Amino acid sequence: MPAMPIKPRWRWYGSRRASRRSSRSCPLNEHPFIHNIRILHLHPGWLARCTDGTRRGVVIVPVLCLAFKIDLHYAIGASLVSVIATSSGAAAAYVREGFSNIRIGMFLEIATTLGALFGAYLTAKISGNWIGVIFGVVLLYSAWASLHKPPAEPKTTQPDSLAIRLNCRGSYPTQSGKEEYVAQHVPTGFGIMFIAGTLSGLLGIGSGAVKVLAMDQVMKLPFKVSTTTSNFMIGVTATASAGFYLSRGYILPGLSMPVVLGVLAGSLVGSRVLVNAHVRTLRLVFSIVIVALGAEMIFNGLTGRL
Amino acid sequence: MSYLGDQRLEIAMGRLLQIGVTVAAMVVLVGGLLYLKHSTGPLPNYQQFHGAPTAYESVHGILGGLGRFDSQSLIAFGILLLIATPICRVIFGVVGFSLLRDRFYAAVSVTVLIILILSLVSRR
Numbered sequence: 001m002p003a004m005p006i007k008p009r010w011r012w013y014g015s016r017r018a019s020r021r022s023s024r025s026c027p028l029n030e031h032p033f034i035h036n037i038r039i040l041h042l043h044p045g046w047l048a049r050c051t052d053g054t055r056r057g058v059v060i061v062p063v064l065c066l067a068f069k070i071d072l073h074y075a076i077g078a079s080l081v082s083v084i085a086t087s088s089g090a091a092a093a094y095v096r097e098g099f100s101n102i103r104i105g106m107f108l109e110i111a112t113t114l115g116a117l118f119g120a121y122l123t124a125k126i127s128g129n130w131i132g133v134i135f136g137v138v139l140l141y142s143a144w145a146s147l148h149k150p151p152a153e154p155k156t157t158q159p160d161s162l163a164i165r166l167n168c169r170g171s172y173p174t175q176s177g178k179e180e181y182v183a184q185h186v187p188t189g190f191g192i193m194f195i196a197g198t199l200s201g202l203l204g205i206g207s208g209a210v211k212v213l214a215m216d217q218v219m220k221l222p223f224k225v226s227t228t229t230s231n232f233m234i235g236v237t238a239t240a241s242a243g244f245y246l247s248r249g250y251i252l253p254g255l256s257m258p259v260v261l262g263v264l265a266g267s268l269v270g271s272r273v274l275v276n277a278h279v280r281t282l283r284l285v286f287s288i289v290i291v292a293l294g295a296e297m298i299f300n301g302l303t304g305r306l
Numbered sequence: 307m308s309y310l311g312d313q314r315l316e317i318a319m320g321r322l323l324q325i326g327v328t329v330a331a332m333v334v335l336v337g338g339l340l341y342l343k344h345s346t347g348p349l350p351n352y353q354q355f356h357g358a359p360t361a362y363e364s365v366h367g368i369l370g371g372l373g374r375f376d377s378q379s380l381i382a383f384g385i386l387l388l389i390a391t392p393i394c395r396v397i398f399g400v401v402g403f404s405l406l407r408d409r410f411y412a413a414v415s416v417t418v419l420i421i422l423i424l425s426l427v428s429r430r
Contacts, residue, residue: 117421
């Protein structure tokens with residue numbers, strides 16, 4: 001029996017030009033590598049969830065602190081700079097897909113940048129040990145969030161009057177044409193975004209998990225729209241606290257250099273290597289590592305070793 | 307509002323970020339290579355927090371260091387470029403939404419821009 005060509009379930013994933021190319025039946029389609037890419041394209045959420053800049057960024061500070069014994073404030077500074085780099089670096093890949101919503105993103109950035117200013121202010125006020133404890137809790141949450149499967153899609157599309165007045169809506173491409181969506185519960189989402197910004201400024205992370213939570217679960221935006229928009233917002237949010245960090249001397253050039261270059265190189269290589277990796281195992285291993293780091297951060301914070 | 311206009315604005319923003327991060331990474335890489343080549347003496351102490359040398363704590367100081375061909379200033383300059391990239395994206399938003407005649411979102415972008423600038427010029 002001849003091999004059946006695998007029909008992509010979601011044609012819309014990828015650029016328009018690419019989908020036109022794949023609709024023509026060419027021998028390239030049978031190539032195992034292309035096939036693997038296609039499989040990953042069928043589950044874009046998986047890849048987005050485990051290669052997300054967030055999950056990577058959240059590891060940098062505990063690794064620098066626990067393994068390299070670097071002071072927490074320097075670690076936070078280096079991490080923040082690398083978060084800006086990954087957010088901007090990943091934008092190129094996301095932008096072609098046409099999922100992110102620049103209006104909703106820009107509107108919520110008011111909340112995240114204000115939160116980031118508040119968070120950066122708090123970093124100077126709170127002792128390193130408490131920051132470590134908060135960091136540990138965020139790590140544990142992050143591990144839980146990456147394993148926890150969000151409930152299946154049925155998203156109410158009741159018009160939200162505030163969202164319509166603010167034009168917080170849009171459309172995204174699906175296999176059956178463009179699908180419209182309207183944001184729900186805008187004030188609550190805005191509030192959670194402020195918290196996301198505070199965590200970002202306080203801990204030097206992107207806090208993408210909280211941003212996705214606000215957009216996906218509270219504002220009921222489509223998952224793909226939430227993750228891509230969150231990625232855009234991470235860079236702007238982190239920039240709001242970068243000025244504070246710089247003037248307080250958290251950003252050391254000699255330390256930030258290897259972290260930034262390493263993270264950027266890792267994101268280039270990672271997206272290629274992960275194509276063949278078993279995503280569920282990867283996510284599980286990653287979560288275990290995060291839980292271990294989180295527990296150690298909390299322990300070290302409580303015993304005053306940070 | 308036009309979906310096409312939004313899409314084009316978004317693609318332009320993405321391109322901008324891509325260029326910004328590439329240039330910044332190049333500058334950091336060159337600065338880093340120079341730093342590794344010229345650094346001598348004991349390992350720097352990162353275990354205790356004592357701030358950064360004042361030359362790397364302000365835009366003015368970093369630009370001054372560039373004039374002295376200081377490798378760490380070059381790295382810091384790359385980091386400044388990295389920080390500038392999202393700011394450019396917001397400026398882009400101001401211009402883009404104005405061109406799309408979306409006054410509300412142009413104002414939203416201006417607000418975000420003001421917050422970012424405030425954070426950069428603030429002293430501790």
